[in-house]
Amino acid sequence: MNKSTFYHAGCPVCVSAETSLLELLDPTNVEVINLNTSKDKLTEAEKYGVQSVPALVTPNGQVLHINFGASIDDLK
Amino acid sequence: MNKSTFYHAGCPVCVSAETSLLELLDPTNVEVINLNTSKDKLTEAEKYGVQSVPALVTPNGQVLHINFGASIDDLK
Numbered sequence: 001m002n003k004s005t006f007y008h009a010g011c012p013v014c015v016s017a018e019t020s021l022l023e024l025l026d027p028t029n030v031e032v033i034n035l036n037t038s039k040d041k042l043t044e045a046e047k048y049g050v051q052s053v054p055a056l057v058t059p060n061g062q063v064l065h066i067n068f069g070a071s072i073d074d075l076k
Numbered sequence: 077m078n079k080s081t082f083y084h085a086g087c088p089v090c091v092s093a094e095t096s097l098l099e100l101l102d103p104t105n106v107e108v109i110n111l112n113t114s115k116d117k118l119t120e121a122e123k124y125g126v127q128s129v130p131a132l133v134t135p136n137g138q139v140l141h142i143n144f145g146a147s148i149d150d151l152k
Contacts, residue, residue, distance in 0.1 A: 062096040
């Protein structure tokens with residue numbers, strides 16, 4: 001199984017979702033990317049279809065937008 | 077660890093999220109409830125803070141609204 005990617009931006013909603021979700025998933029199978037500090041990853045995230053954070057991109061490429069912290073546009 | 081609860085309503089967005097998410101979680105630790113067919117669970121879901129489906133309520137009571145399929149009000 002490939003890894004999932006959890007995109008966040010350090011916002012309270014993001015941290016809260018990350019804490020809850022990563023408790024349920026196998027942390028070794030999740031790459032966590034902070035788009036606020038790693039702006040070079042914004043293009044990649046958009047390519048996957050991420051429109052807002054926090055979001056989890058599953059190994060099969062589906063984007064699960066979880067609650068709402070910030071839109072991708074606001075991070076540019 | 078207590079179980080998580082995945083609320084859905086049979087909608088395409090719900091089914092898609094369920095398929096992706098339950099592949100990543102341990103299915104034995106997730107109770108799946110269809111609020112469209114189990115309307116007696118609507119009150120419980122609202123009590124947890126579920127506003128739309130699909131949504132995952134974690135063992136610690138946090139609600140993760142995942143993408144957007146339908147609002148709880150539309151299921152009543």
